[in-house]
Amino acid sequence: MAFTNIDGHEKPITILKRAVANRTLAHAYLFSGDAGIGKKMTALALAAAVNCQDPGSEGGCGVCASCRRADAFTHPDIHLVMPESEDERLQATLSTKEVEKAKKASNEIKIDQIRQAQASITLRPSEGLKKVLIIDGAETLNDAAQNAFLKTLEEPPGECLIIMVTAMPQSLLPTIRSRCQEIRFLPLPRHVLAQALMGRRGLSEGDAWFLAALAQGSMGQGLTMDVEQEKAARSEVMALWTGLGSMGLGEVLAKAEALYKDRDRFERLLDIGVEWLRDALIYRETGDERLLVNAEARDHYQVWGEKFPVGRMLADLDLFFSSRNMLDRRVSAQLVAENLLLRLGKG
Numbered sequence: 580m581a582f583t584n585i586d587g588h589e590k591p592i593t594i595l596k597r598a599v600a601n602r603t604l605a606h607a608y609l610f611s612g613d614a615g616i617g618k619k620m621t622a623l624a625l626a627a628a629v630n631c632q633d634p635g636s637e638g639g640c641g642v643c644a645s646c647r648r649a650d651a652f653t654h655p656d657i658h659l660v661m662p663e664s665e666d667e668r669l670q671a672t673l674s675t676k677e678v679e680k681a682k683k684a685s686n687e688i689k690i691d692q693i694r695q696a697q698a699s700i701t702l703r704p705s706e707g708l709k710k711v712l713i714i715d716g717a718e719t720l721n722d723a724a725q726n727a728f729l730k731t732l733e734e735p736p737g738e739c740l741i742i743m744v745t746a747m748p749q750s751l752l753p754t755i756r757s758r759c760q761e762i763r764f765l766p767l768p769r770h771v772l773a774q775a776l777m778g779r780r781g782l783s784e785g786d787a788w789f790l791a792a793l794a795q796g797s798m799g800q801g802l803t804m805d806v807e808q809e810k811a812a813r814s815e816v817m818a819l820w821t822g823l824g825s826m827g828l829g830e831v832l833a834k835a836e837a838l839y840k841d842r843d844r845f846e847r848l849l850d851i852g853v854e855w856l857r858d859a860l861i862y863r864e865t866g867d868e869r870l871l872v873n874a875e876a877r878d879h880y881q882v883w884g885e886k887f888p889v890g891r892m893l894a895d896l897d898l899f900f901s902s903r904n905m906l907d908r909r910v911s912a913q914l915v916a917e918n919l920l921l922r923l924g925k926g
Contacts, residue, residue: 580624581652582638585617586775586798587767592621596638599628605760607732607741609717611748612764614797621764622713622716622742623649626657629740630707645707656707660696662686673901688716690723697731700739710739720731725752733760733848744750766796776801776803815871816851817846835920839912846906849919852899856892898922 582592588899591610598604608625611619627649628638639646648654700710714720720728732755735741739842741760745751767775773791773796776782782790785808793809794800823831838845858871863884868874906912 580620580627580639580646581641582621582624582628585620585624587771588610588617588621588764591762591764595621595625596628596636599625599634599638600636602724604629606735606739606742607755607759608743609748609751609756609759609761610744610764611761611770612746613766613795613797614746615794615797616764616766616786617798618744618764619715620711622715623657623742626711626713626740627653629709629711630654630656630704639853646704654707656704656709657711657713658696658699659713659715660688662688662719663692685712686719687721688714688719688724689721690727693720693724693728697728699729700741701736704738708738711742712739713742713744715744717743717745720751725755729754729758767798768796772796772798772801782806789873790876810875812847813851813855813876817855817879819848820830820852820923826924831920831924835913839916840910842906845912845916846903849899849903849906853896855883855901856899858895859863860892860896862887863889871882895923 582596585592608622610622612618612704624638626744627641627646628634630645631639632643632645633640639649645654649657652659696712696714700712701896702710704710714728729752732741741759743751748756748761769788769791770851772794773784773787776787776790777784779802780787790801790804790806790809793804819834823834826834840849854872855876858873858876859880860878861870862868862880871877871880887895898919902915907917
C-alpha cells in the first residue's frame with residue numbers, strides 16, 4: 580500500500596510524506612473525517628511507509644517483503660484494532676455459533692482489546708522499524724478502554740506509532756485528542772470520486788458522476804452502491820409521485836399504508852423526493868446538468884420546471900423536509916405518510 584493508491588487527500592498525504600521523509604512523525608495521530616473517505620487506507624499506507632525496506636518519495640515501495648506483508652495484513656509489527664463485529668479476520672476464525680454471538684455483541688472496542696494491543700506495542704519491532712497500532716473506529720472505544728489507552732498516549736513506547744481513525748472525534752476524551760496530532764480528511768470532490776469509480780468499477784462517466792453525487796465524497800459508499808438499484812428506486816418514487824393525481828382516496832391511503840409499514844423505504848422516498856426537487860430547481864435556474872445529482876433525468880426536470888411554478892416546488896420541498904423531521908420526532912408514521920401523499924396528489 581503506497582500513498583499513490585489513495586485518491587484525493589493531497590494535503591493530509593503531503594503532511595505525512597514530509598514527516599516520513601524528515602523523520603519528524605508524531606508519536607500519535609488522529610485521522611478524523613466522514614466515514615469511508617480514505618482515512619483507514621491512509622493509515623495503512625503510513626504504516627507500510629515507516630516499515631518499508633526501500634521507501635521512496637511516495638511511501639512504501641509495494642514490492643519488498645515488508646510491504647507485501649503489510650498489504651496482506653500479516654506484518655507482525657502492524658496491528659489493527661477495530662470493533663470485533665467488524666473484524667473479518669476474527670470472524671473467519673469463529674464457528675457459526677460464535678459468529679452469530681459476535682453479531683449480537685456490542686460494537687464497541689473493549690478494554691481487553693486495548694490491553695492486548697498495549698502489550699504488543701511495548702515489544703521491540705521484530706521485522707520493521709516501528710510498531711504501528713491503528714485503531715479503526717476509535718469512536719467505539721468504550722469509557723474503560725479510553726481511560727486505559729490514555730496512559731499509552733501519555734507515555735508511548737519508544738519505537739511506536741499510534742494512529743486513531745474516527746468519524747466522530749468529539750466522542751473521544753479531550754485528554755486523548757490533546758495527545759494526538761489531528762489530521763482532518765475532507766470528503767472527496769465529486770470529480771475525483773467519479774474518476775476513481777470509473778477506473779475501479781469500470782462505470783460509464785454518467786453512472787460514475789451519479790454515484791459520486793450520492794456517495795457525498797465517500798469512496799466506501801461509491802464502491803458499494805448498486806447503480807441500477809439506485810436508478811430503479813428513483814423510477815419507483817417518480818411513478819408513485821406522478822400517479823397520485825389519478826388515484827382515488829382509497830388507493831392513495833393503501834399506498835401510504837405500504838410506506839409507513841416499511842420505514843426504510845419511506846425514508847428513502849423522502850430523500851429521493853428532496854434530491855429530485857433540488858435537481859429540478861437547479862436545472863430550471865441554471866440549465867447546467869453538471870450540477871445535477873442525476874443528469875440522466877434532465878429532460879424530466881425540464882418538464883417539471885415548465886409544469887410547476889417555483890413556489891409549488893419549494894412548498895413540496897418543505898413538505899418532504901417536514902415529513903422527515905416528523906418521522907425523526909417519532910410522529911405516527913401512518914399520519915406522516917398519509918399527509919404526504921394526499922398533499923402531493925393535490926397538485
